[in-house]
Amino acid sequence: MNRGYYWLVIALSIPAFIWLVPTLWMVSLSFQPNDVLARTTSSTAFGLVPLPFTADNYAALFTFGQTPWWFLNSLIVSLGMTLGVLAVSTTAGYALARLDFPFKRTILVICLVGLMVPEQAVFIPLYTMFADLGWHNSYHALILPRMAVPIGVFLMLQFFRAIPQDIEEAARLDGVGWLRIFWYIMLPLARPAMMTLAILTFLYAWNDYLWPLVSAQQREYFTITLGLASIQSNFAQSEGLGRVMASGVIASLPVVILFLIFQRYVVQAMTAGGSKG
Amino acid sequence: MKHVLLTAAAAASFASAAPAQEVTLARFFGACEDAGTDTTTSVGEPCIIQSIINAASAEIDGVTVNTLPTDWGNYYDQVKAAFAGGTPPDVFVMHRHRIPEFAGLGALAEISGDLEAAGIDPADWSENALEAVSYEGGIYGVPMDFHANLWHVNMDLMAEAGLVENGEPILPSSPEELMEHAQMVKDATGQDYLAADFAQFPIGVRLVLALMWQQDSNIFSEDGTATINTEAGANAVTAITQLFDAGLANPQLNYADSQQAFLNGEAAVLVNGTWVVDFYAAEAAKEEVGLDNYYAADFPTLFDTGATWADSHMWALPSTIDGETRAAAMKVLAFINDHNIDWARTGHMAVRNSVVESDAYQSLPHRDEYAETAAIAKDTPPSERYGAIQDVLNRELQAIWLTGKPVEAALSDAELEVQDLLDR
Amino acid sequence: MRQGRKSYLSQQQSAWLLLAPFLVTYALFLVYPFFRGIWISLHDWNLLAVAFNPDAKDFIGLRNYERVMWGRNIEWGFTAPLLQGLGLIGLAFTAFLHRTNRLSRFNTIALGIVSLLLVVLPGFHPGEGGRWYDRRFWPTVANTVLFVGLTVPGVTVSALLLAAGMNRETRAMGILRTLFFLSQVLSVTVVTLIWQIMFSPRQGLIANITEVMGGTPINWLTDQQFAMAAIVIATVWWSLGIAMILFLAGLQDISSEIYEAAALDNARGARAFWYITLPNLRRTITLVVVLQIILHFQVFGQSHLMTQGGPNDTTQVLVRYIYQTGFRDSELGRASAMAVFLFVIMGAFSVIQFIIGREKDE
Structure with a gap:
């Protein structure tokens, strides 16, 4: 470790701190009294220190x-979505990777095409479909549409393919x-890949906005992401x-x-999800 | 956790053989989560309405009310989505201007036959109120208020500029006078004369609409012809842009910021609705708030005829509702109707003659200051595309004051687009 | 796993059994909705009217597409010299590079198509007495492209620089990476919540700091010059992490021997970055760029929550327009036509991404 390295760390710490400031500010504001905030948001150190x-x-x-x-x-x-996607x-990933059956190539191609369809392009027909079924405002309405993500199948497919044949x-x-x-051999081996897929799905589900926005109109079925959107749309009166x-x-x-706990997996998940789908 | 408790309570009452009919209720006005059930002391639209709803849930036998989302942003989108999904709320608030759209599609229940049984006397509603909830001969809701744009005035700034007489603000009576007054305030106090949300919600649109109506003109006619790019339209817009051009008002403030500017004492006048009168009165009483002397004035007449933008809040039922739920929903409407005086505390104008004539109503703070507003209240002709039309106007007007688009070009674009919407 | 135990199912049966859950959900929730979307786009379909009367929809063929994307008296000419000129230069450049064999076939085609589109698309305009039927659609597409055009380079360049700086396995670098990555896991509503207040001219941190330094705060979200910049800043802050991680992964594939060899030739620091890192990362960079284009073309929350598409529609984006047309104006047919348009664009980029992904395998 030479001097250049320390300078680099210091130089990088500045943007890193700036990167952290918005989050820090949110946390700090959440610990300050509302009547103070109504007047000023920069009581102590631009509001970055929660005093009062x-x-x-x-x-x-x-x-x-x-x-x-x-x-x-x-x-x-x-x-729910994570478990569903994993299952x-x-x-499907195992079947496509290790088993022989007719139409295998056709199915692979159809899945590939599915990778191209973004959620935003099908949310309207999905909406009308769920409306016809009377499924809106339920947990399954929030979970089901994202179960059939080809990306998960491809992730697992690639993993299973890499396992040596002799086992x-x-x-x-x-x-x-x-x-x-x-069940007894492949699944235990696939744990790391499943972890990756699980994290990817969980993050996606937790942060999804558009689908819950159109599907859930009753507050009982609001997700936190949606609920948060509903309270920030009227700051003035909140x-x-x-x-x-x-x-x-x-x-x-x-x-x-x-x-923070699964950082390694999250990074892996993002890399895998990023480069493939 | 309240939800869990409510559900538990509902379950408990079910077990004790008094089946409670649950009524789902959708509303905007914003959230007030600790409103309680005291309808007489709550402050501000969200808390007053929620306290009335909570009280209804607590006091009406066998009925519990479940309040659905309360935000403005996507309200009508969400109600439509709920209808389309087959799960409309049992009771929901709406604006009168939305009746053509919803009733036209057969989404609303006609309730003239239910009123008497529920204990609502439509004869007590003012003529305008009855008209507000009527559509093609039927009654499609219970009116709750009239709301209109007011000029909220900071009397201290006005006094400094010499614009107070007999304890009342002197307001302009022509666009030229508007400029003079604005300059006087700037010279005397250094502050802006006028603030409003010109950058986000359509408060600026309502201002321009009022100024067009004051010239006996409108943005489209009953037969569906857009008439925006007119002399009256240009007059109305320039009456406002002259303030921006002279630096006497700031077009870039949104709803929250314009309100904050007014409360901080940085603007002599705020154009906003009746819904904030009690809130501003409460704020003005606080030590640390810049605004000290608050006055709620009628929208001044800058042209020929008095006019200010107005609308109505009303409660409706979906056409699909029937049986026990319908009866329970009507009870909730009756309860809200009975508490018209509490709702009027926000600053809104009451719809029931008996309330309007009562001492309690007359003596509400600042009420006498905008007594004329009911007489000059107006709105655009009914249209199924009110929301989209308002959006077009908002965009084109913002283009004028935020981006310097020529007035003529913006108004002709607006006319084209509104015509498209009317023709669709 | 006792010996001699016969399996009950053949390989083929097992395969179908294992595939069944996926095939069913895939058909129900992706394939079917996709075709149904196309079908809806061929109808005059009012959300509420159809809800009350399922027959209240008219088949109108491609009229929705015409009403959204076309107009009366639309002509073509060199009316947008800047963009079209850029396109022409691009075409010439492509031809030159192709002649001198500097480009792979794929890149030639990609660059050629983009340049050609630049020449062709901006040339359409309403002629005498003509007009677009939907005057908001193309400006909305242009806003979306602008958003992508600002966000993607912003994310890519800063992520690349940071990744190059942090490409060492030490504790300090690990912590720094975590800090930069942290915002990536927040949901869009938290991001907009934070930045809406950050940008507020009265309560915002940025305004507070500007005021202390003696400046006048900017009305970020309501000023036409800054609104787009504001949502781009928030987006870069939010989505830098993933690009950075992808670059770090790419950097680790470059063997240290190359750097050591280069160091002998006195190529260190910036020179090493320019002459070794960049060329070796070319594939990763293309991948990150395409990925970001796909991701950010679907922007919705930032525009919907921070600026409501304003001021004056300057931050109105495609997905928000689809949402509004469908759920505010109840016109599902038109909204679906736009969604199909979105799919076509996304599909094109997915194909590009797929081809790049394949290049590595070969």
């Missing part, structure tokens, strides 16, 4: 607000069925800046914690 300090915003959030409920919804939807993608062949010689091989910011902090907490 209060935790009332969080208390109020948990006493009156819908935020905890929305939070729970987000958790249900995100976990659908691992099975499977040994099991075949022992007369083990394909489903058992999948309960105060501090409380809105506190909701923002609560909404971000799980994904930030998830990220």
Whole structure:
């Protein structure tokens, strides 16, 4: 480590700090009293230090607000979607990677084409379809449309392809069925890939905005992302800046914690998701 | 967590053999989560309406009210989406200007036959109020208020500029006088004369509309011809742009910022609706707020005829509602109708004659200051595309004051687009 | 896994069984909606009217597409000299590079098509007494392209520089990477929440700092000159992380021997970055750019929540227009026609992305 390196770290710390400031500011504002914020947002050090300090915003959030409920919804939807995507993608990915059957190439091509269809291009027909079925304002309406993501299948397919053939062949010689091989041999091996896919899906589900916006009109089924959008659209009349910011902090907490714990996987997930889909 | 508690409460009451009919209610006005059930002390639109709703839920036997989203931004989009999804709210608030669109499609329940049973007397509604909820001979809702644009005045700034007489603000009576007054305020105080949301919500549109109506002109006729690019249109717009050009008003403030500017004492006049009268009165009473002496004035007449933009809030039921739910929903409407005086505390004008004539109403703060407003209230002709038309006007007017688009070009573009919408 | 145990299902049966859940969901929630979208786009379809009466829709063929994208008396000519000139230069440049064999075939085609589009598209304009039927659609597309055109280079350049600086496996660098990446996991509504207040001329951090330094705060979100910049800044802040990570992954593939060899030739720091890093990262850079184009072309939340498309439509973007047309104006047919347009654009870039992805495998 030479002097150049330390200079580099210092030089990079400045933009890194600037990068952190908006988030820091949100956290700091959430700990300041609303009546102070109504007058000025820069009490101490441009408002970056929460003085005067209060935790009332969080208390109020948990006493009156819908935020905890929305939070729970987000958790249900995100976990549901993650499990669903994992189930659908691992099975299909394995079949496409390791098994022989007619029309395999056709199915692969159809999946590839599906990669090109963005959510935004199908949300209207999906909306009318779910309306006809009377499915809106439910958890399955929030979960189902994103189950069939070809990206997950491709991710798993690539992983399964890389597993050496001989493991499977040994099991075949022992007369083990394909489903058992999948369940007892392949799935345990696929854990890292599944982790990657799970994180990718969870982040997507937690942060999705457009679909919940059109599908959920009842507050019971708002996700935290949607709920947050609904309270920021009328700042002037809302309960105060501090409380809105506190909701923002609560909404971000799980994904930030998830990220800090599983940083390595998140980065892998982003790299894999990024370069393929 | 309230939701969980409510559900638990509902479940408990169900178990104790008093089945509560749940009524879902959609509204805008913004969220007030700790409103309580005291309808007489709450302040501001969100909290007053929520306290009335909470009280309805608590006091009406066998009915619980579940309040749906409360934000403005996507309200009508969401209501439409709910209708299209087959799960419309049992009761929802709307503006009178939306009736042609919703009732025209058969989305609203005709309730003239339900009123009496629910204890609502339509004869007590003012003539205008009845007209507001009527469509092709039927009654499609229970009116709650008239709301209109006012001039909210900072009396201290006006006094400094010598624009106060007998405790009342002197307001302009022509576009030229508007300029003079604005200059006087600037010279005396250094502050802007007029503030309004010219950059976000269509408050600026409503200002221009009022000035067009004051010249007995309108943006489109009943038969569906757009008439925006006219002399009256240009007069109305230039009456305002002259202030921007002279640096006597700032077109770049949005709703929150213009309001904050007024409360900080940085603008002598704020153009905004009746809905904020009680809020500004409460703010003016606070030590730390720049605004001290607050006055709510009628929208002044700058041209020939008095006119200010106005609309109505009303409560409607979906056409699909029936049976027990319909009866329960009507009870909720009756409860809201009974609390017309509480809602009027926001600053809105009441719809019931008995309320308007009551002492309680007459003695509401600042009420006498804008007594004329009810007489000059106006709106555009009914149209199924009100929202989109308002959006076109908002865009083109913003183009004029925010980007310097020539008035003529903007008005002719607006006329073209509004005509398109009317023809569609 | 006892020996001698026979499997009950053949390979083929197992395959179909395992594939079934995916095929069903895929057909139901992607394939079917996709075709249904095209079908809706061929109808005059009012959201509310159809909800009350399923037959209240008229088949009108391609009229929605015409009403959205075309107009009366539309002519073509050199009316946008700047863009069209740029396109012509691009065409000449492509031809030159192709002659001198500096470009792969794929890149030649891509560059050629982009240049050609630049020449052709801006040339359409309403002639005498003519007009676009929908006067907002193309400006909206142009705004979206502008947003992409500002965001993508912004993200790419800053991410590349940061990645090059942080390409060392030390603790400090790890922490720095985490900091830069952190904003990436926030949801769009949190991002807009933060930046709406950041940009506020009265309460905003930026305004507070400007005032202390003696400047006049800018009305970021309501000033036509700054509104687009504001949502671009928020977006760059938000989505820099993923590009940075992709670059870091790409950088690790460049062997240190190349750098050591270059150091002998006195190529260090900026020179090494220019002569070694950039050429070796070419594929990653293209990938990141295409990926970002696809991602940001679908921008919705930033515009919807921060500026509501304003002021004067300067930040109105395609997806928001689709949403508004469908749910505010209830015109699902027109909205679907626009969605199909969006799909075509996205599809084109996905094909490019796919081809680049394949190049590596070969």
